[in-house]
Amino acid sequence: xxxIQLSYxxxxxxxxxxxxxxxxxxKALRQLGVNSxxxxxxxxxxxxxxxxxxxxxxxxxxGVTVDVDKIRIDAKDTGPGIENIEMAMKEGxxxxxxxxxxxxxGAGMGLPNMKRCADEFSIESSKGNPxxxxxxxxx
Amino acid sequence: MNxxxxxxxxxxxxxxxxxxxxxxxxxxxxxxLMSDVLAFVEDKTILLTGLVNPxxxxxxxxxxxxxxxxxxxxxxxxxxxxxxxxxxxxxxxTKHILYTSCGIxxxxxxxxxxxVTR
Ligand SMILES: Nc1ncnc2c1ncn2[C@@H]1O[C@H](COP(=O)(O)OP(=O)(O)O)[C@@H](O)[C@H]1O
Ligand SMILES: [Mg+2]
Numbered sequence: 001x002x003x004i005q006l007s008y009x010x011x012x013x014x015x016x017x018x019x020x021x022x023x024x025x026x027k028a029l030r031q032l033g034v035n036s037x038x039x040x041x042x043x044x045x046x047x048x049x050x051x052x053x054x055x056x057x058x059x060x061x062x063g064v065t066v067d068v069d070k071i072r073i074d075a076k077d078t079g080p081g082i083e084n085i086e087m088a089m090k091e092g093x094x095x096x097x098x099x100x101x102x103x104x105x106g107a108g109m110g111l112p113n114m115k116r117c118a119d120e121f122s123i124e125s126s127k128g129n130p131x132x133x134x135x136x137x138x139x
Numbered sequence: 140m141n142x143x144x145x146x147x148x149x150x151x152x153x154x155x156x157x158x159x160x161x162x163x164x165x166x167x168x169x170x171x172l173m174s175d176v177l178a179f180v181e182d183k184t185i186l187l188t189g190l191v192n193p194x195x196x197x198x199x200x201x202x203x204x205x206x207x208x209x210x211x212x213x214x215x216x217x218x219x220x221x222x223x224x225x226x227x228x229x230x231x232x233t234k235h236i237l238y239t240s241c242g243i244x245x246x247x248x249x250x251x252x253x254x255v256t257r
Contacts, residue, residue, distance in 0.1 A: 018193075018194060018197065019197030019200070019201070022197070022201060023200060036203065043201040043202070044177045047197070103194050104174070104192070104198070105173060107172050107173075107174035109177070
């Protein structure tokens with residue numbers, strides 16, 4: 001069976017459409033018959049990734065590859081990158097503004113949440129460079 | 140317990156989903172921080188919150204939460220309601236504060252949501 005690929009552009013600071021990509025991904029996975037517990041893990045990961053691109057980056061893409069045995073999520077943006085990844089991965093660490101917090105985000109739980117949902121998790125970033133997060137979830 | 144009983148106990152107004160009030164619920168989660176919902180909620184539950192915006196609905200959608208109760212008499216704007224309609228989420232609004240709402244539901248036998256331990 002060929003794998004199925006989905007890709008979504010995410011605009012920076014586009015709060016009005018926040019979550020649309022994750023919602024579409026969720027619907028697509030449901031149509032493909034993926035079980036609901038797996039879908040939920042994918043949804044949390046893509047939603048947090050989508051919010052991070054909107055809140056913290058200059059914009060980017062979220063790609064999802066569905067295989068028979070696993071689902072891969074690739075979130076990429078065009079910068080400005082993360083200076084200290086170890087710090088960013090800590091629960092509660094956030095550089096989000098108070099405006100973002102008022103929307104219910106910026107609790108510093110996004111990257112830890114993504115990792116928690118993942119069977120395999122990797123993040124690549126440095127100051128002045130793109131951030132790439134890759135997640136694999138086994139079905 | 141079903142949503143109709145929740146509505147009665149909280150003296151709540153149904154803003155959306157009158158036809159779905161027979162849905163059974165087993166547990167409740169309450170908070171204003173959407174990342175906490177995404178971090179901890181494991182089962183199908185209902186969400187009590189004072190955070191009224193479309194992100195609340197998106198978060199509920201991601202977690203398969205099919206009813207949201209807005210507390211402190213807050214009413215959502217049109218955009219929030221539109222999204223809730225699209226995603227089939229029942230919306231209730233109660234005058235009670237979060238603490239009181241939780242107390243009422245808890246003392247009537249509804250437990251807290253199961254949390255993720257993985
Ligand atoms: N795509 C990104 N580009 C730049 N910085 C990021 C990105 N994702 C996360 N970060 C940084 O890592 C921190 C922690 O991210 P996260 O755990 O999702 O928490 P939050 O988004 O609530 O701040 C952010 O506050 C931000 O400084
Ligand atoms: Mg985040």
